[in-house]
Amino acid sequence: MTTTARPDAGRNASPCLYGEEAAAVARVLEGGQYGHTEVTEEFEGRIAEFLGVRDAVAVMSGTAGLHTALLAAEVGPGHEVVVPSMTFCATVQAILAVGATPRFVDIDPATLCVTDQLVMDAVTDRTRAVMPVLFGGRAIDFSRIHKELAARDITIVEDAAHAFGSRNGVRRVGATGDLTCFSYGPIKNLTCGQGGIVIPRGHVEAATIRRIRMLGVVQSQAERAMTTSYGVEGFGLRYQMSGINAAIGLAQLDHFGKAETTRRSLWRAYRRALAGLDGVTLVDVDPDRSVPHLCQVRIPYRDEVFAQLKACGIGVGVHYPPNHLQPAFAEWTCDLPATEQVGREILTLPFHQHLTEADIGQVVTALDQALKTVGAASCARS
Known part of the structure:
Protein backbone atom coordinates (compact mmCIF):
# COMPACT_ATOMS: atom_id res chain seq x y z
CA MET A 1 0.00 0.00 0.00
CA THR A 2 1.46 3.36 -1.04
CA THR A 3 -1.41 5.73 -0.31
CA THR A 4 -0.59 8.74 1.83
CA ALA A 5 -3.43 9.83 4.07
CA ARG A 6 -4.81 13.33 4.16
CA PRO A 7 -3.68 15.11 7.38
CA ASP A 8 -7.03 14.73 9.15
CA ALA A 9 -7.19 10.99 8.34
CA GLY A 10 -3.70 10.65 9.82
CA ARG A 11 -4.88 11.60 13.31
CA ASN A 12 -6.72 9.09 15.46
CA ALA A 13 -8.23 11.89 17.55
CA SER A 14 -7.92 15.66 17.70
CA PRO A 15 -9.26 18.49 19.88
CA CYS A 16 -11.94 20.68 18.34
CA LEU A 17 -11.81 24.38 19.23
CA TYR A 18 -14.39 26.94 18.21
CA GLY A 19 -12.31 30.13 18.24
CA GLU A 20 -13.43 31.53 21.61
CA GLU A 21 -11.35 29.46 24.01
CA ALA A 22 -8.21 31.63 23.84
CA ALA A 23 -10.13 34.81 24.64
CA ALA A 24 -11.88 33.07 27.55
CA VAL A 25 -8.52 31.98 28.99
CA ALA A 26 -7.09 35.47 28.47
CA ARG A 27 -9.89 36.98 30.56
CA VAL A 28 -9.02 34.64 33.44
CA LEU A 29 -5.32 35.49 33.16
CA GLU A 30 -6.06 39.21 33.09
CA GLY A 31 -8.12 38.79 36.27
CA GLY A 32 -5.05 37.53 38.13
CA GLN A 33 -6.76 34.51 39.76
CA TYR A 34 -5.64 31.26 38.11
CA GLY A 35 -6.72 28.54 40.53
CA HIS A 36 -10.21 27.52 41.61
CA THR A 37 -12.27 30.69 41.03
CA GLU A 38 -15.80 31.85 40.36
CA VAL A 39 -15.21 30.78 36.75
CA THR A 40 -14.90 27.18 37.99
CA GLU A 41 -18.13 27.57 39.91
CA GLU A 42 -19.85 29.04 36.85
CA PHE A 43 -18.72 26.01 34.86
CA GLU A 44 -20.13 23.67 37.51
CA GLY A 45 -23.47 25.47 37.38
CA ARG A 46 -23.64 25.41 33.60
CA ILE A 47 -22.82 21.69 33.48
CA ALA A 48 -25.49 20.92 36.09
CA GLU A 49 -28.03 22.91 34.08
CA PHE A 50 -27.06 21.18 30.83
CA LEU A 51 -27.36 17.71 32.37
CA GLY A 52 -30.51 18.50 34.33
CA VAL A 53 -28.98 17.68 37.73
CA ARG A 54 -28.85 19.48 41.06
CA ASP A 55 -25.09 19.73 41.41
CA ALA A 56 -21.78 19.11 39.67
CA VAL A 57 -18.30 19.18 41.23
CA ALA A 58 -15.37 20.08 38.96
CA VAL A 59 -12.02 18.33 39.46
CA MET A 60 -8.68 18.38 37.68
CA SER A 61 -9.17 15.19 35.63
CA GLY A 62 -11.52 12.34 34.96
CA THR A 63 -9.26 10.06 36.99
CA ALA A 64 -9.47 12.45 39.93
CA GLY A 65 -13.24 12.29 39.54
CA LEU A 66 -13.28 8.49 39.76
CA HIS A 67 -10.97 8.58 42.78
CA THR A 68 -13.03 11.13 44.71
CA ALA A 69 -16.31 9.45 43.75
CA LEU A 70 -15.12 6.14 45.20
CA LEU A 71 -13.99 7.92 48.37
CA ALA A 72 -17.38 9.64 48.65
CA ALA A 73 -19.05 6.23 48.30
CA GLU A 74 -16.86 5.02 51.19
CA VAL A 75 -15.09 2.39 49.11
CA GLY A 76 -11.79 1.32 50.61
CA PRO A 77 -9.58 -1.54 51.79
CA GLY A 78 -11.34 -4.89 51.96
CA HIS A 79 -13.88 -3.90 49.31
CA GLU A 80 -14.23 -5.06 45.72
CA VAL A 81 -15.27 -2.95 42.76
CA VAL A 82 -16.80 -4.74 39.78
CA VAL A 83 -15.22 -3.21 36.67
CA PRO A 84 -14.79 -4.22 33.02
CA SER A 85 -11.27 -5.06 31.97
CA MET A 86 -11.92 -3.35 28.63
CA THR A 87 -11.24 0.25 29.67
CA PHE A 88 -8.38 2.70 30.00
CA CYS A 89 -6.07 1.83 32.90
CA ALA A 90 -7.13 5.02 34.74
CA THR A 91 -10.37 3.31 35.75
CA VAL A 92 -8.50 0.53 37.52
CA GLN A 93 -5.89 2.86 39.02
CA ALA A 94 -8.66 4.84 40.73
CA ILE A 95 -9.88 1.63 42.41
CA LEU A 96 -6.38 0.83 43.63
CA ALA A 97 -5.95 4.41 44.84
CA VAL A 98 -8.67 3.90 47.47
CA GLY A 99 -7.19 0.56 48.54
CA ALA A 100 -9.97 -1.56 47.00
CA THR A 101 -9.66 -4.59 44.73
CA PRO A 102 -10.77 -4.64 41.09
CA ARG A 103 -13.03 -7.56 40.25
CA PHE A 104 -12.77 -7.74 36.49
CA VAL A 105 -15.88 -8.63 34.50
CA ASP A 106 -16.46 -9.54 30.86
CA ILE A 107 -18.27 -7.44 28.24
CA ASP A 108 -20.86 -7.72 25.51
CA PRO A 109 -18.62 -7.89 22.40
CA ALA A 110 -21.21 -6.03 20.32
CA THR A 111 -21.02 -2.89 22.49
CA LEU A 112 -17.82 -3.36 24.57
CA CYS A 113 -19.95 -2.53 27.63
CA VAL A 114 -20.91 -4.62 30.64
CA THR A 115 -24.45 -5.94 31.00
CA ASP A 116 -26.56 -6.08 34.14
CA GLN A 117 -26.37 -9.88 34.15
CA LEU A 118 -22.57 -9.90 33.89
CA VAL A 119 -22.43 -7.45 36.78
CA MET A 120 -24.76 -9.43 39.02
CA ASP A 121 -22.85 -12.63 38.30
CA ALA A 122 -19.66 -10.91 39.54
CA VAL A 123 -21.07 -9.36 42.73
CA THR A 124 -19.86 -10.89 46.01
CA ASP A 125 -20.27 -10.10 49.69
CA ARG A 126 -17.19 -7.86 49.40
CA THR A 127 -18.57 -5.77 46.53
CA ARG A 128 -19.02 -2.12 47.52
CA ALA A 129 -19.23 -0.50 44.09
CA VAL A 130 -19.88 -1.28 40.44
CA MET A 131 -18.00 0.85 37.91
CA PRO A 132 -19.53 0.45 34.45
CA VAL A 133 -17.64 2.10 31.57
CA LEU A 134 -19.83 3.86 29.02
CA PHE A 135 -17.58 2.73 26.20
CA GLY A 136 -17.43 4.90 23.11
CA GLY A 137 -20.23 7.06 24.51
CA ARG A 138 -22.89 4.36 24.77
CA ALA A 139 -25.16 4.68 27.82
CA ILE A 140 -25.92 1.64 29.99
CA ASP A 141 -29.34 1.11 31.55
CA PHE A 142 -28.94 -0.41 35.02
CA SER A 143 -32.47 0.38 36.16
CA ARG A 144 -33.41 -3.31 36.38
CA ILE A 145 -30.74 -4.05 38.99
CA HIS A 146 -30.40 -0.67 40.68
CA LYS A 147 -32.71 -1.47 43.60
CA GLU A 148 -31.03 -4.82 44.25
CA LEU A 149 -27.58 -3.20 44.27
CA ALA A 150 -28.76 -0.39 46.54
CA ALA A 151 -30.28 -2.93 48.96
CA ARG A 152 -26.83 -4.51 49.23
CA ASP A 153 -25.18 -1.12 49.83
CA ILE A 154 -23.47 -1.21 46.43
CA THR A 155 -22.98 2.10 44.67
CA ILE A 156 -22.92 2.50 40.89
CA VAL A 157 -20.03 4.79 39.94
CA GLU A 158 -20.31 5.42 36.20
CA ASP A 159 -17.11 5.99 34.27
CA ALA A 160 -18.65 8.26 31.64
CA ALA A 161 -15.36 9.65 30.32
CA HIS A 162 -16.51 8.86 26.76
CA ALA A 163 -20.16 9.78 27.22
CA PHE A 164 -20.65 13.48 27.91
CA GLY A 165 -23.89 14.49 26.22
CA SER A 166 -25.19 10.96 25.66
CA ARG A 167 -28.64 9.99 26.85
CA ASN A 168 -30.04 7.18 28.97
CA GLY A 169 -33.64 7.24 27.82
CA VAL A 170 -34.79 10.86 27.62
CA ARG A 171 -32.32 12.15 30.22
CA ARG A 172 -28.63 12.90 29.81
CA VAL A 173 -26.06 10.55 31.27
CA GLY A 174 -25.32 11.90 34.72
CA ALA A 175 -28.97 12.43 35.59
CA THR A 176 -29.84 8.77 36.05
CA GLY A 177 -27.00 7.14 38.02
CA ASP A 178 -25.67 7.15 41.57
CA LEU A 179 -22.33 8.87 40.96
CA THR A 180 -21.21 9.76 37.44
CA CYS A 181 -17.73 10.89 36.39
CA PHE A 182 -16.93 12.74 33.18
CA SER A 183 -13.57 13.53 31.64
CA TYR A 184 -12.81 16.77 29.80
CA GLY A 185 -9.36 15.83 28.52
CA PRO A 186 -7.91 17.14 25.26
CA ILE A 187 -9.75 14.79 22.87
CA LYS A 188 -13.05 14.29 24.69
CA ASN A 189 -16.44 15.35 23.27
CA LEU A 190 -16.07 18.50 25.35
CA THR A 191 -12.61 19.60 26.47
CA CYS A 192 -11.30 21.84 29.22
CA GLY A 193 -7.75 21.14 28.09
CA GLN A 194 -7.73 18.90 31.16
CA GLY A 195 -10.43 18.35 33.74
CA GLY A 196 -13.38 16.34 34.96
CA ILE A 197 -16.73 16.56 36.73
CA VAL A 198 -18.40 14.37 39.34
CA ILE A 199 -22.20 14.29 39.50
CA PRO A 200 -23.14 13.40 43.11
CA ARG A 201 -26.39 11.88 44.36
CA GLY A 202 -26.99 14.54 46.98
CA HIS A 203 -25.65 17.31 49.20
CA VAL A 204 -23.63 15.03 51.50
CA GLU A 205 -21.63 13.47 48.67
CA ALA A 206 -21.21 16.84 46.98
CA ALA A 207 -19.78 18.33 50.17
CA THR A 208 -17.47 15.33 50.64
CA ILE A 209 -16.12 15.58 47.10
CA ARG A 210 -15.62 19.34 47.42
CA ARG A 211 -13.70 18.83 50.67
CA ILE A 212 -11.52 16.08 49.21
CA ARG A 213 -10.65 18.06 46.09
CA MET A 214 -9.47 20.98 48.27
CA LEU A 215 -7.03 19.09 50.53
CA GLY A 216 -9.69 18.49 53.18
CA VAL A 217 -10.25 22.22 53.73
CA VAL A 218 -13.90 23.18 54.04
CA GLN A 219 -13.67 26.98 53.79
CA SER A 220 -13.74 28.64 50.40
CA GLN A 221 -10.83 30.71 49.17
CA ALA A 222 -12.79 33.89 49.91
CA GLU A 223 -13.55 32.69 53.45
CA ARG A 224 -9.91 31.78 54.08
CA ALA A 225 -8.82 35.25 53.01
CA MET A 226 -10.88 36.78 55.83
CA THR A 227 -9.49 34.78 58.74
CA THR A 228 -6.20 33.86 60.37
CA SER A 229 -6.91 30.13 60.21
CA TYR A 230 -8.87 27.47 58.39
CA GLY A 231 -10.15 23.99 59.13
CA VAL A 232 -8.85 20.76 57.66
CA GLU A 233 -11.64 18.29 58.36
CA GLY A 234 -10.51 15.15 56.58
CA PHE A 235 -8.36 13.52 53.96
CA GLY A 236 -7.92 15.51 50.79
CA LEU A 237 -5.93 16.05 47.63
CA ARG A 238 -5.23 18.99 45.35
CA TYR A 239 -7.81 17.98 42.78
CA GLN A 240 -9.63 21.25 42.07
CA MET A 241 -10.15 22.50 38.52
CA SER A 242 -8.51 25.83 37.68
CA GLY A 243 -10.41 28.78 36.32
CA ILE A 244 -8.23 28.55 33.21
CA ASN A 245 -9.51 25.06 32.42
CA ALA A 246 -13.07 25.99 33.35
CA ALA A 247 -12.98 28.94 30.95
CA ILE A 248 -12.10 26.59 28.10
CA GLY A 249 -14.98 24.33 29.10
CA LEU A 250 -17.47 27.22 29.20
CA ALA A 251 -16.49 28.28 25.69
CA GLN A 252 -16.84 24.67 24.51
CA LEU A 253 -20.23 24.22 26.13
CA ASP A 254 -21.67 27.11 24.11
CA HIS A 255 -21.02 25.05 20.96
Whole structure:
Protein backbone atom coordinates (compact mmCIF):
# COMPACT_ATOMS: atom_id res chain seq x y z
CA MET A 1 0.00 0.00 0.00
CA THR A 2 1.46 3.36 -1.04
CA THR A 3 -1.41 5.73 -0.31
CA THR A 4 -0.59 8.74 1.83
CA ALA A 5 -3.43 9.83 4.07
CA ARG A 6 -4.81 13.33 4.16
CA PRO A 7 -3.68 15.11 7.38
CA ASP A 8 -7.03 14.73 9.15
CA ALA A 9 -7.19 10.99 8.34
CA GLY A 10 -3.70 10.65 9.82
CA ARG A 11 -4.88 11.60 13.31
CA ASN A 12 -6.72 9.09 15.46
CA ALA A 13 -8.23 11.89 17.55
CA SER A 14 -7.92 15.66 17.70
CA PRO A 15 -9.26 18.49 19.88
CA CYS A 16 -11.94 20.68 18.34
CA LEU A 17 -11.81 24.38 19.23
CA TYR A 18 -14.39 26.94 18.21
CA GLY A 19 -12.31 30.13 18.24
CA GLU A 20 -13.43 31.53 21.61
CA GLU A 21 -11.35 29.46 24.01
CA ALA A 22 -8.21 31.63 23.84
CA ALA A 23 -10.13 34.81 24.64
CA ALA A 24 -11.88 33.07 27.55
CA VAL A 25 -8.52 31.98 28.99
CA ALA A 26 -7.09 35.47 28.47
CA ARG A 27 -9.89 36.98 30.56
CA VAL A 28 -9.02 34.64 33.44
CA LEU A 29 -5.32 35.49 33.16
CA GLU A 30 -6.06 39.21 33.09
CA GLY A 31 -8.12 38.79 36.27
CA GLY A 32 -5.05 37.53 38.13
CA GLN A 33 -6.76 34.51 39.76
CA TYR A 34 -5.64 31.26 38.11
CA GLY A 35 -6.72 28.54 40.53
CA HIS A 36 -10.21 27.52 41.61
CA THR A 37 -12.27 30.69 41.03
CA GLU A 38 -15.80 31.85 40.36
CA VAL A 39 -15.21 30.78 36.75
CA THR A 40 -14.90 27.18 37.99
CA GLU A 41 -18.13 27.57 39.91
CA GLU A 42 -19.85 29.04 36.85
CA PHE A 43 -18.72 26.01 34.86
CA GLU A 44 -20.13 23.67 37.51
CA GLY A 45 -23.47 25.47 37.38
CA ARG A 46 -23.64 25.41 33.60
CA ILE A 47 -22.82 21.69 33.48
CA ALA A 48 -25.49 20.92 36.09
CA GLU A 49 -28.03 22.91 34.08
CA PHE A 50 -27.06 21.18 30.83
CA LEU A 51 -27.36 17.71 32.37
CA GLY A 52 -30.51 18.50 34.33
CA VAL A 53 -28.98 17.68 37.73
CA ARG A 54 -28.85 19.48 41.06
CA ASP A 55 -25.09 19.73 41.41
CA ALA A 56 -21.78 19.11 39.67
CA VAL A 57 -18.30 19.18 41.23
CA ALA A 58 -15.37 20.08 38.96
CA VAL A 59 -12.02 18.33 39.46
CA MET A 60 -8.68 18.38 37.68
CA SER A 61 -9.17 15.19 35.63
CA GLY A 62 -11.52 12.34 34.96
CA THR A 63 -9.26 10.06 36.99
CA ALA A 64 -9.47 12.45 39.93
CA GLY A 65 -13.24 12.29 39.54
CA LEU A 66 -13.28 8.49 39.76
CA HIS A 67 -10.97 8.58 42.78
CA THR A 68 -13.03 11.13 44.71
CA ALA A 69 -16.31 9.45 43.75
CA LEU A 70 -15.12 6.14 45.20
CA LEU A 71 -13.99 7.92 48.37
CA ALA A 72 -17.38 9.64 48.65
CA ALA A 73 -19.05 6.23 48.30
CA GLU A 74 -16.86 5.02 51.19
CA VAL A 75 -15.09 2.39 49.11
CA GLY A 76 -11.79 1.32 50.61
CA PRO A 77 -9.58 -1.54 51.79
CA GLY A 78 -11.34 -4.89 51.96
CA HIS A 79 -13.88 -3.90 49.31
CA GLU A 80 -14.23 -5.06 45.72
CA VAL A 81 -15.27 -2.95 42.76
CA VAL A 82 -16.80 -4.74 39.78
CA VAL A 83 -15.22 -3.21 36.67
CA PRO A 84 -14.79 -4.22 33.02
CA SER A 85 -11.27 -5.06 31.97
CA MET A 86 -11.92 -3.35 28.63
CA THR A 87 -11.24 0.25 29.67
CA PHE A 88 -8.38 2.70 30.00
CA CYS A 89 -6.07 1.83 32.90
CA ALA A 90 -7.13 5.02 34.74
CA THR A 91 -10.37 3.31 35.75
CA VAL A 92 -8.50 0.53 37.52
CA GLN A 93 -5.89 2.86 39.02
CA ALA A 94 -8.66 4.84 40.73
CA ILE A 95 -9.88 1.63 42.41
CA LEU A 96 -6.38 0.83 43.63
CA ALA A 97 -5.95 4.41 44.84
CA VAL A 98 -8.67 3.90 47.47
CA GLY A 99 -7.19 0.56 48.54
CA ALA A 100 -9.97 -1.56 47.00
CA THR A 101 -9.66 -4.59 44.73
CA PRO A 102 -10.77 -4.64 41.09
CA ARG A 103 -13.03 -7.56 40.25
CA PHE A 104 -12.77 -7.74 36.49
CA VAL A 105 -15.88 -8.63 34.50
CA ASP A 106 -16.46 -9.54 30.86
CA ILE A 107 -18.27 -7.44 28.24
CA ASP A 108 -20.86 -7.72 25.51
CA PRO A 109 -18.62 -7.89 22.40
CA ALA A 110 -21.21 -6.03 20.32
CA THR A 111 -21.02 -2.89 22.49
CA LEU A 112 -17.82 -3.36 24.57
CA CYS A 113 -19.95 -2.53 27.63
CA VAL A 114 -20.91 -4.62 30.64
CA THR A 115 -24.45 -5.94 31.00
CA ASP A 116 -26.56 -6.08 34.14
CA GLN A 117 -26.37 -9.88 34.15
CA LEU A 118 -22.57 -9.90 33.89
CA VAL A 119 -22.43 -7.45 36.78
CA MET A 120 -24.76 -9.43 39.02
CA ASP A 121 -22.85 -12.63 38.30
CA ALA A 122 -19.66 -10.91 39.54
CA VAL A 123 -21.07 -9.36 42.73
CA THR A 124 -19.86 -10.89 46.01
CA ASP A 125 -20.27 -10.10 49.69
CA ARG A 126 -17.19 -7.86 49.40
CA THR A 127 -18.57 -5.77 46.53
CA ARG A 128 -19.02 -2.12 47.52
CA ALA A 129 -19.23 -0.50 44.09
CA VAL A 130 -19.88 -1.28 40.44
CA MET A 131 -18.00 0.85 37.91
CA PRO A 132 -19.53 0.45 34.45
CA VAL A 133 -17.64 2.10 31.57
CA LEU A 134 -19.83 3.86 29.02
CA PHE A 135 -17.58 2.73 26.20
CA GLY A 136 -17.43 4.90 23.11
CA GLY A 137 -20.23 7.06 24.51
CA ARG A 138 -22.89 4.36 24.77
CA ALA A 139 -25.16 4.68 27.82
CA ILE A 140 -25.92 1.64 29.99
CA ASP A 141 -29.34 1.11 31.55
CA PHE A 142 -28.94 -0.41 35.02
CA SER A 143 -32.47 0.38 36.16
CA ARG A 144 -33.41 -3.31 36.38
CA ILE A 145 -30.74 -4.05 38.99
CA HIS A 146 -30.40 -0.67 40.68
CA LYS A 147 -32.71 -1.47 43.60
CA GLU A 148 -31.03 -4.82 44.25
CA LEU A 149 -27.58 -3.20 44.27
CA ALA A 150 -28.76 -0.39 46.54
CA ALA A 151 -30.28 -2.93 48.96
CA ARG A 152 -26.83 -4.51 49.23
CA ASP A 153 -25.18 -1.12 49.83
CA ILE A 154 -23.47 -1.21 46.43
CA THR A 155 -22.98 2.10 44.67
CA ILE A 156 -22.92 2.50 40.89
CA VAL A 157 -20.03 4.79 39.94
CA GLU A 158 -20.31 5.42 36.20
CA ASP A 159 -17.11 5.99 34.27
CA ALA A 160 -18.65 8.26 31.64
CA ALA A 161 -15.36 9.65 30.32
CA HIS A 162 -16.51 8.86 26.76
CA ALA A 163 -20.16 9.78 27.22
CA PHE A 164 -20.65 13.48 27.91
CA GLY A 165 -23.89 14.49 26.22
CA SER A 166 -25.19 10.96 25.66
CA ARG A 167 -28.64 9.99 26.85
CA ASN A 168 -30.04 7.18 28.97
CA GLY A 169 -33.64 7.24 27.82
CA VAL A 170 -34.79 10.86 27.62
CA ARG A 171 -32.32 12.15 30.22
CA ARG A 172 -28.63 12.90 29.81
CA VAL A 173 -26.06 10.55 31.27
CA GLY A 174 -25.32 11.90 34.72
CA ALA A 175 -28.97 12.43 35.59
CA THR A 176 -29.84 8.77 36.05
CA GLY A 177 -27.00 7.14 38.02
CA ASP A 178 -25.67 7.15 41.57
CA LEU A 179 -22.33 8.87 40.96
CA THR A 180 -21.21 9.76 37.44
CA CYS A 181 -17.73 10.89 36.39
CA PHE A 182 -16.93 12.74 33.18
CA SER A 183 -13.57 13.53 31.64
CA TYR A 184 -12.81 16.77 29.80
CA GLY A 185 -9.36 15.83 28.52
CA PRO A 186 -7.91 17.14 25.26
CA ILE A 187 -9.75 14.79 22.87
CA LYS A 188 -13.05 14.29 24.69
CA ASN A 189 -16.44 15.35 23.27
CA LEU A 190 -16.07 18.50 25.35
CA THR A 191 -12.61 19.60 26.47
CA CYS A 192 -11.30 21.84 29.22
CA GLY A 193 -7.75 21.14 28.09
CA GLN A 194 -7.73 18.90 31.16
CA GLY A 195 -10.43 18.35 33.74
CA GLY A 196 -13.38 16.34 34.96
CA ILE A 197 -16.73 16.56 36.73
CA VAL A 198 -18.40 14.37 39.34
CA ILE A 199 -22.20 14.29 39.50
CA PRO A 200 -23.14 13.40 43.11
CA ARG A 201 -26.39 11.88 44.36
CA GLY A 202 -26.99 14.54 46.98
CA HIS A 203 -25.65 17.31 49.20
CA VAL A 204 -23.63 15.03 51.50
CA GLU A 205 -21.63 13.47 48.67
CA ALA A 206 -21.21 16.84 46.98
CA ALA A 207 -19.78 18.33 50.17
CA THR A 208 -17.47 15.33 50.64
CA ILE A 209 -16.12 15.58 47.10
CA ARG A 210 -15.62 19.34 47.42
CA ARG A 211 -13.70 18.83 50.67
CA ILE A 212 -11.52 16.08 49.21
CA ARG A 213 -10.65 18.06 46.09
CA MET A 214 -9.47 20.98 48.27
CA LEU A 215 -7.03 19.09 50.53
CA GLY A 216 -9.69 18.49 53.18
CA VAL A 217 -10.25 22.22 53.73
CA VAL A 218 -13.90 23.18 54.04
CA GLN A 219 -13.67 26.98 53.79
CA SER A 220 -13.74 28.64 50.40
CA GLN A 221 -10.83 30.71 49.17
CA ALA A 222 -12.79 33.89 49.91
CA GLU A 223 -13.55 32.69 53.45
CA ARG A 224 -9.91 31.78 54.08
CA ALA A 225 -8.82 35.25 53.01
CA MET A 226 -10.88 36.78 55.83
CA THR A 227 -9.49 34.78 58.74
CA THR A 228 -6.20 33.86 60.37
CA SER A 229 -6.91 30.13 60.21
CA TYR A 230 -8.87 27.47 58.39
CA GLY A 231 -10.15 23.99 59.13
CA VAL A 232 -8.85 20.76 57.66
CA GLU A 233 -11.64 18.29 58.36
CA GLY A 234 -10.51 15.15 56.58
CA PHE A 235 -8.36 13.52 53.96
CA GLY A 236 -7.92 15.51 50.79
CA LEU A 237 -5.93 16.05 47.63
CA ARG A 238 -5.23 18.99 45.35
CA TYR A 239 -7.81 17.98 42.78
CA GLN A 240 -9.63 21.25 42.07
CA MET A 241 -10.15 22.50 38.52
CA SER A 242 -8.51 25.83 37.68
CA GLY A 243 -10.41 28.78 36.32
CA ILE A 244 -8.23 28.55 33.21
CA ASN A 245 -9.51 25.06 32.42
CA ALA A 246 -13.07 25.99 33.35
CA ALA A 247 -12.98 28.94 30.95
CA ILE A 248 -12.10 26.59 28.10
CA GLY A 249 -14.98 24.33 29.10
CA LEU A 250 -17.47 27.22 29.20
CA ALA A 251 -16.49 28.28 25.69
CA GLN A 252 -16.84 24.67 24.51
CA LEU A 253 -20.23 24.22 26.13
CA ASP A 254 -21.67 27.11 24.11
CA HIS A 255 -21.02 25.05 20.96
CA PHE A 256 -21.80 21.56 22.20
CA GLY A 257 -24.89 21.24 20.00
CA LYS A 258 -22.59 21.42 16.97
CA ALA A 259 -20.34 18.75 18.47
CA GLU A 260 -23.30 16.42 19.01
CA THR A 261 -24.53 16.82 15.44
CA THR A 262 -21.10 16.49 13.84
CA ARG A 263 -19.99 13.42 15.79
CA ARG A 264 -23.24 11.56 15.11
CA SER A 265 -23.06 12.46 11.42
CA LEU A 266 -19.45 11.26 11.11
CA TRP A 267 -20.18 7.98 12.90
CA ARG A 268 -23.13 7.29 10.59
CA ALA A 269 -20.92 8.10 7.59
CA TYR A 270 -18.50 5.42 8.80
CA ARG A 271 -21.38 2.97 9.19
CA ARG A 272 -22.45 3.55 5.59
CA ALA A 273 -18.89 3.30 4.26
CA LEU A 274 -18.11 0.11 6.20
CA ALA A 275 -21.32 -1.70 5.20
CA GLY A 276 -20.52 -4.83 3.24
CA LEU A 277 -16.79 -5.00 3.99
CA ASP A 278 -15.88 -8.65 4.51
CA GLY A 279 -14.53 -9.49 7.96
CA VAL A 280 -15.36 -6.09 9.50
CA THR A 281 -17.71 -5.76 12.49
CA LEU A 282 -18.58 -2.22 13.57
CA VAL A 283 -18.92 -1.74 17.33
CA ASP A 284 -22.39 -0.30 17.99
CA VAL A 285 -22.52 2.95 20.01
CA ASP A 286 -26.27 3.60 19.49
CA PRO A 287 -25.82 6.98 17.73
CA ASP A 288 -29.47 7.97 18.17
CA ARG A 289 -28.85 8.33 21.92
CA SER A 290 -25.09 8.66 22.16
CA VAL A 291 -22.64 11.40 21.33
CA PRO A 292 -20.02 9.03 19.87
CA HIS A 293 -16.48 9.33 21.18
CA LEU A 294 -14.89 6.49 19.19
CA CYS A 295 -15.48 4.59 15.97
CA GLN A 296 -14.20 1.03 16.32
CA VAL A 297 -14.23 -2.15 14.30
CA ARG A 298 -13.33 -5.74 15.02
CA ILE A 299 -11.22 -7.34 12.32
CA PRO A 300 -9.05 -10.41 11.68
CA TYR A 301 -5.26 -9.99 11.47
CA ARG A 302 -5.56 -6.82 13.59
CA ASP A 303 -1.85 -6.35 14.30
CA GLU A 304 -0.82 -6.79 10.67
CA VAL A 305 -3.60 -4.51 9.40
CA PHE A 306 -2.70 -1.92 12.03
CA ALA A 307 0.91 -1.89 10.81
CA GLN A 308 -0.12 -1.51 7.16
CA LEU A 309 -2.50 1.35 7.88
CA LYS A 310 0.10 3.15 9.97
CA ALA A 311 2.62 2.76 7.18
CA CYS A 312 0.34 4.62 4.77
CA GLY A 313 -0.46 7.39 7.24
CA ILE A 314 -3.87 6.32 8.54
CA GLY A 315 -4.24 7.27 12.23
CA VAL A 316 -5.59 4.04 13.67
CA GLY A 317 -5.29 3.08 17.34
CA VAL A 318 -6.21 0.37 19.85
CA HIS A 319 -8.60 1.16 22.70
CA TYR A 320 -7.80 -0.72 24.85
CA PRO A 321 -5.47 -3.57 25.73
CA PRO A 322 -7.41 -5.55 28.37
CA ASN A 323 -6.40 -4.55 31.89
CA HIS A 324 -6.63 -8.03 33.41
CA LEU A 325 -3.68 -8.96 31.15
CA GLN A 326 -1.54 -5.99 32.19
CA PRO A 327 1.53 -6.74 34.36
CA ALA A 328 0.51 -4.20 37.00
CA PHE A 329 -2.83 -5.94 37.53
CA ALA A 330 -1.65 -9.55 37.22
CA GLU A 331 -2.77 -10.29 40.79
CA TRP A 332 -6.40 -10.06 39.63
CA THR A 333 -6.09 -11.86 36.29
CA CYS A 334 -9.10 -14.02 35.43
CA ASP A 335 -10.73 -15.71 32.47
CA LEU A 336 -12.64 -13.20 30.34
CA PRO A 337 -13.13 -14.83 26.93
CA ALA A 338 -15.13 -12.07 25.22
CA THR A 339 -12.74 -9.36 26.42
CA GLU A 340 -9.69 -11.33 25.30
CA GLN A 341 -11.20 -11.99 21.87
CA VAL A 342 -12.09 -8.33 21.44
CA GLY A 343 -8.64 -7.34 22.67
CA ARG A 344 -7.11 -9.26 19.74
CA GLU A 345 -9.49 -7.80 17.15
CA ILE A 346 -10.30 -4.21 18.13
CA LEU A 347 -9.15 -1.33 15.93
CA THR A 348 -10.03 2.32 16.50
CA LEU A 349 -10.46 4.32 13.29
CA PRO A 350 -9.70 8.05 13.05
CA PHE A 351 -12.62 9.89 14.64
CA HIS A 352 -12.75 13.61 15.39
CA GLN A 353 -14.66 16.67 14.27
CA HIS A 354 -12.09 17.75 11.68
CA LEU A 355 -12.80 14.70 9.53
CA THR A 356 -14.73 14.92 6.29
CA GLU A 357 -16.68 12.21 4.50
CA ALA A 358 -13.83 12.16 1.98
CA ASP A 359 -11.42 11.36 4.82
CA ILE A 360 -13.72 8.58 5.98
CA GLY A 361 -13.87 7.16 2.47
CA GLN A 362 -10.07 7.13 2.32
CA VAL A 363 -9.79 5.39 5.69
CA VAL A 364 -12.30 2.69 4.75
CA THR A 365 -10.71 2.11 1.35
CA ALA A 366 -7.30 1.72 2.98
CA LEU A 367 -8.78 -0.66 5.57
CA ASP A 368 -10.37 -2.78 2.86
CA GLN A 369 -7.08 -2.93 0.91
CA ALA A 370 -5.09 -3.82 4.01
CA LEU A 371 -7.48 -6.64 4.94
CA LYS A 372 -7.26 -8.09 1.45
CA THR A 373 -3.47 -7.81 1.33
CA VAL A 374 -2.92 -9.32 4.77
CA GLY A 375 -5.56 -12.00 4.18
CA ALA A 376 -3.95 -13.03 0.89
CA ALA A 377 -0.52 -13.21 2.51
CA SER A 378 -1.92 -15.34 5.33
CA CYS A 379 -3.51 -17.75 2.85
CA ALA A 380 -0.24 -18.00 0.93
CA ARG A 381 1.66 -18.88 4.11
CA SER A 382 -0.82 -21.58 5.02
